Amino acid sequence: MKTATLNKSDLGKCIDLLVQADLRVIAPRLQPRLDEDGPDAIDVLTFTEVDSGEGHQVGEGLLPLNGVKEFLFAKHEPLFAYEKRGKKIEIIPVHHEYPQTVIIGVRPCDAASIASLESVFSDANAGFEDPFFTERRSRTTFITYSCTAPDASCFCTSVNLSPDSAKGSDLHLTEIGDGRLHVEVISKAGEAVAKQLQDLLEGEGDQAAREKAGAEVSEKLTRIRDSAPIMDWLMDTANFDDEMWQRLGEKCIGCGACTFACPTCHCFDIVDENKGSKGYRVKFWDSCQFDHFTLHASGHNPRDWQYKRYRNRFNCKFKIYPEKFETPGCVGCGRCIRACPVNLDITEYMAEVAHKAANPSAMKADQDSE
Amino acid sequence: MIEEIRNQARQLLENGEVDVVIGYAEGSDPSRTTPIFVRKAEDVEKLIYDSRCINSLPIYLNKRHEYTRKGWKKSAIIGKGCDIRAIVQLIAENQLKRDEVYILGVPCEGVVSHPDKWDGSLHDGNRASKCTGCDVMTPHETDFFPGEKPEVDRSKPYEVTSPKVANLMELELDKRFAFWRTDFDRCFKCYACREVCPHCSCNVCITDETTPSWIDPAAHKKGIFSWHLTRAMHLVGRCTGCGECTRACPMDIQVDLFNQRMKEVVQESYSYKPGYSLEDKHPLITYKVDDREDFIK
Numbered sequence: 331m332k333t334a335t336l337n338k339s340d341l342g343k344c345i346d347l348l349v350q351a352d353l354r355v356i357a358p359r360l361q362p363r364l365d366e367d368g369p370d371a372i373d374v375l376t377f378t379e380v381d382s383g384e385g386h387q388v389g390e391g392l393l394p395l396n397g398v399k400e401f402l403f404a405k406h407e408p409l410f411a412y413e414k415r416g417k418k419i420e421i422i423p424v425h426h427e428y429p430q431t432v433i434i435g436v437r438p439c440d441a442a443s444i445a446s447l448e449s450v451f452s453d454a455n456a457g458f459e460d461p462f463f464t465e466r467r468s469r470t471t472f473i474t475y476s477c478t479a480p481d482a483s484c485f486c487t488s489v490n491l492s493p494d495s496a497k498g499s500d501l502h503l504t505e506i507g508d509g510r511l512h513v514e515v516i517s518k519a520g521e522a523v524a525k526q527l528q529d530l531l532e533g534e535g536d537q538a539a540r541e542k543a544g545a546e547v548s549e550k551l552t553r554i555r556d557s558a559p560i561m562d563w564l565m566d567t568a569n570f571d572d573e574m575w576q577r578l579g580e581k582c583i584g585c586g587a588c589t590f591a592c593p594t595c596h597c598f599d600i601v602d603e604n605k606g607s608k609g610y611r612v613k614f615w616d617s618c619q620f621d622h623f624t625l626h627a628s629g630h631n632p633r634d635w636q637y638k639r640y641r642n643r644f645n646c647k648f649k650i651y652p653e654k655f656e657t658p659g660c661v662g663c664g665r666c667i668r669a670c671p672v673n674l675d676i677t678e679y680m681a682e683v684a685h686k687a688a689n690p691s692a693m694k695a696d697q698d699s700e
Numbered sequence: 701m702i703e704e705i706r707n708q709a710r711q712l713l714e715n716g717e718v719d720v721v722i723g724y725a726e727g728s729d730p731s732r733t734t735p736i737f738v739r740k741a742e743d744v745e746k747l748i749y750d751s752r753c754i755n756s757l758p759i760y761l762n763k764r765h766e767y768t769r770k771g772w773k774k775s776a777i778i779g780k781g782c783d784i785r786a787i788v789q790l791i792a793e794n795q796l797k798r799d800e801v802y803i804l805g806v807p808c809e810g811v812v813s814h815p816d817k818w819d820g821s822l823h824d825g826n827r828a829s830k831c832t833g834c835d836v837m838t839p840h841e842t843d844f845f846p847g848e849k850p851e852v853d854r855s856k857p858y859e860v861t862s863p864k865v866a867n868l869m870e871l872e873l874d875k876r877f878a879f880w881r882t883d884f885d886r887c888f889k890c891y892a893c894r895e896v897c898p899h900c901s902c903n904v905c906i907t908d909e910t911t912p913s914w915i916d917p918a919a920h921k922k923g924i925f926s927w928h929l930t931r932a933m934h935l936v937g938r939c940t941g942c943g944e945c946t947r948a949c950p951m952d953i954q955v956d957l958f959n960q961r962m963k964e965v966v967q968e969s970y971s972y973k974p975g976y977s978l979e980d981k982h983p984l985i986t987y988k989v990d991d992r993e994d995f996i997k
Contacts, residue, residue, distance in 0.1 A: 361882070368863040370813045370829050370943075374952045376886060395951050396886065405888050406918035482729040580770075581735045583759060585895035587950040590888045603916055614918035615888055622908060635766055669950035671896050672755060673727040673734035 332515040332524070333535030339509060340530045342383030345434060351526050354429040355380055356401055358387040358394045377401070377433065388435035389475050389505065392484075393663060397593040398433050398440050402466045403447060406614035409600070413608040424610070428465045432523060434473040439486050439663035441474045441498035443593035449655035450596050462613075471519040474499035476544060480551050483664030485677050487548055488555040491662055494544030506539035514540075553664070555680040557648070559687035564649040570641075574682050579637030581672045586617035588666035588674075589643065594651070594659055597623075618642050644679050704846035705778060705804050706744045712776050713741040718802050719771065722760050723778040724753040731818035735760065749778060751822040754811050756942040758786040758898040761796055776802040780811070781836025785940040785975025786898040788841050792978055793938070795901050805842030810834070814947060830943050832861040840976065854976060858967040865960050881921070886951040889919040889927060893945035893955050899938050906930060932958035937966045937982035940975035969995075 336344070348355045361374040375391045377398060411422040444467070451463035477484075477493035486493060496502040500520030504512045512535040515521050524531060563569055589595040599616035603609050617623065619640070624633045633639045651659030660676070667675050709721040725736035725746045733752045737760075738744055757777055760767050779787060784803055790796040810831030812818045817826035831837075835854045839845065860866065868876055891907070894900045907915040907927055915930060916923035931945075932955075939959040946956040966972050969992050970983035983991075 361886075367867060368829050369817070369824065369826055370862055370946070370954065371864065372814055372816065372952055374886075376951075396888075400888070406920050406923070482731075580737060580767075581760075583765065583895045585892035585948060586890040587892040587948065590890035591950045599917065601910075601913065601917055603913075603918070612916075612918045614923075617890065620891075635769075665950075667728070669892075671892060671944065671948035673732045675728040678728055 332521070333537065334513040334515075334524070334531040335506075335533060335535055336503065336511040336513050336527075336531055337509060338389065338505065338511055341388045341434075342386055343530055344527050345380060345383035345386055345388075347526055347530070348432050348434070348523070349381060349383075352430075353526075354431040356398075356431060356433040357383075358391060358435045359385060360387055360391075377435075386435070389478070389503070392477070392479065392481055393437055393440070393665065394435075395591070395665075397443070397591070397663070397665065398436055398472070399443070399447065399593050399596075401431065401433060402444070402470065403451065403463055403596060403598075404613075406612055407462060408610040408612050411608065411610050412602075415607075426462065426465070428469050431466075431470045432473060433470060434475075436472050436474045436499070437477055437663070438474060438493060438495040438497065438499075439484075439491060439661040440593050441472050442491050442495060442658070442661045443663070444472070444498045446594040446651065446655070446657045446659060446661070447596055449651075449657040453655070471500045471523050472498065473501045473503065473520075473523065476502070476504040476540075477547055478505055480547065481664070482552060483667040484551055484662065485553040485555060485664060486662035487551050488553065488677070488680065489557050489658055489660050489662040491658075492544060493547040493551070494540070504540045504543055506536050506543055510536075512536055512540040512543075553677050555677050556684045557660075557680055558684075560648045560680060560683050561652055563683050563687040564645055565653075569686075572686070574679075574686065575641045576635075576637045578679060578682065579640040579674065582619070582636045582640045582674050583672055584619050584621060584636045584639060585671060586619040587669040587671065588676075589617040589619055590615060591665040591669040593661060593663055593665070594647070618646070640674065644676065647676070648680075701807065701846045702747065702749050705749065705806065705844075706747050708804060708844045709738065709744045709747060709776060709778075710741045712802060713738070713744070718774045718776040721747070721776040721778070721804075722757050723747040723804075724749060724755070724757075727752075731815045747778065749780075749806050751809060751811050751827075752815070752818055753780070754815070754828075754944075754947060756783050756786055756896070756898050756944045758783055758790060759896060759944075761787065761790060761801060762898055762901055763795060764901050764903060774800055774802065776804055778804045778806060779839060779842075780806055780808040781834065781839040782808075782830065782940060782942050783898075784839045784841050785836060786942060788978055789899060789938060789940050789975040790901075792974075792980060792982070793899075793901070798978060802843045803839075803841060805839035805845040807846070808834075808837045808839075810837070813943075828943060829862040830941055833859060841978070857971065858963050858973045860960050860964050862957065862960055864954065865957050865964075868957065869961070880925075883953050884921070884924045884928065887919060887924045887928070887953055888951065889917070889924065890950060892948040892950060893928075893931065896944040896948040897935070898942065898944075899935060899940070900931075906934075928955060928958070931955070932962060935959055936962045937970070937972060937984045938974055939963060 357380045359378045375394045377394045408424045413420045451460040500517045502514040506512045597616045625631045647659035712718045721738040724733045727734040810827045813828040915926045946954045
């Protein structure tokens with residue numbers, strides 16, 4: 331693997347070079363904010379399309395609120411247009427642009443989530459492919475950046491990742507001290523980008539320093555759970571009606587913030603946006619946390635209480651996904667924890683399941699005595 | 701203070717006067733608290749109250765949510781003044797009966813504007829702007845209150861306390877529109893602002909209606925603007941200003957700025973503040989002969 335070093339202060343220049351090479355560049359940036367806006371105003375860090383390196387936040391802050399999901403799986407997009415002419419309906423294709431894109435400053439958890447989305451949207455086994463996703467995916471290069479300061483909600487090490495993981499990356503950057511970055515070329519796409527940046531890259535990287543830095547950051551994580559027993563426990567159908575689901579999940583208000591903020595959640599809905607006799611068929615994000623998500627036309631709803639909807643979300647992450655696609659459903663970014671207005675915490679479920687898996691008989695006795 | 705609340709909660713549960721006590725407990729990290737439903741007297745020790753207790757708990761009393769299906773005939777709820785205003789408004793709108801709820805009022809010193817801003821104490825740099833000039837820090841409508849309730853003058857008109865509303869109002873119309881266009885660009889329509897609102901009580905929200913579809917569900921500009929403006933208009937004269945919609949927004953869009961401005965308009969037009977009277981109906985569903993008419997042209 332090819333390595334190099336880069337000055338952290340040259341990151342802005344990197345963005346400039348990529349922009350000059352006619353690439354669409356997406357980088358973390360702070361939304362404008364005024365101090366006079368008072369104590370309610372907070373810093374808003376998002377991935378945004380940029381036209382220069384000015385004001386970039388690559389390697390700063392922790393996670394942009396939006397993640398990279400929306401640049402591969404659009405928040406909304408027309409599938410086709412239609413027009414009714416007499417008794418005939420004409421289907422009119424919609425032209426989509428798929429510009430060559432580089433997303434820089436992606437954290438390891440977000441980079442790992444791409445494989446999970448890919449397994450749904452381009453499932454070779456099932457012979458299914460979502461062209462919108464795969465077209466974007468094939469034209470997007472990810473420059474990732476190892477974390478330096480995880481926060482209290484981060485739990486990537488609990489789901490077999492790490493703050494310096496290069497999984498899903500094309501070109502991976504890690505701070506190795508003295509304002510230097512260790513650069514690893516991971517893929518061909520990464521090599522192409524490295525070529526654009528070659529004037530800024532120097533010599534060889536420092537693998538030892540990179541590994542040391544990664545290990546130090548891993549130790550900063552405080553939210554550590556054992557995810558190993560979760561899948562087996564969920565596979566046991568008896569646990570589907572465990573008392574835990576209602577106890578932990580009854581405070582959930584079904585807002586869907588966790589699913590929209592989640593880098594691996596991928597559910598979508600399709601509607602016709604009509605205007606007279608013509609319109610568009612539009613695909614847009616949906617959420618399993620909405621009460622009408624599983625509402626049948628008959629009025630029956632198999633997930634009739636909110637806690638059952640959250641049970642579905644947890645099962646999707648830790649059973650359905652890994653079982654069906656062999657990719658992780660959860661990358662431990664902690665966005666769902668940060669976003670939740672009622673502090674419903676997925677890692678509390680993880681801890682509870684691990685505990686129940688380790689003490690099956692004790693739990694059974696507890697329930698019987700109640 | 702919390703000891704007295706716990707004792708009262710314990711008694712209520714032991715005597716079977718309420719089925720549940722809705723309150724706050726420690727959250728999963730030190731800057732957060734979480735809603736808790738206490739059903740057993742021995743669990744009252746989990747109840748806490750301090751400036752981190754941001755949540756507006758009356759959402760759990762709103763019949764649109766499923767909580768009443770658990771067989772809660774009567775619920776006790778820990779309420780800071782602004783939450784009790786939400787309860788009062790729910791009662792005034794016939795969404796709740798006064799005898800279905802037992803209000804455990806707490807004295808409040810203000811709450812933190814966002815969990816991320818909690819640094820161990822409450823100060824001018826992190827106190828939510830809604831708390832400035834609050835006249836219900838000693839709550840108005842309670843069934844139990846620890847200690848004496850001092851007399852408070854609550855006749856003052858509503859005033860916007862968020863500097864951002866004033867900053868926005870000073871902008872030219874097109875610049876103000878540009879601000880919202882940029883901010884709404886982040887919206888992905890998760891509807892956290894709706895679900896967290898104690899006053900969103902429709903069984904089927906207008907945005908979920910499909911025949912016809914009034915509001916495009918997709919998160920494009922049209923769908924986003926029509927959703928947020930409809931939400932703001934539906935809350936005119938009803939919003940009690942808990943600010944939960946902004947706090948719940950995972951994309952940190954300050955959607956309550958609309959509501960604050962609307963409250964100002966309602967104050968100017970009808971001298972009305974919601975959430976203070978169990979009987980008064982809000983101005984947009986009532987008609988009085990002396991109502992303002994000068995805006996009809």
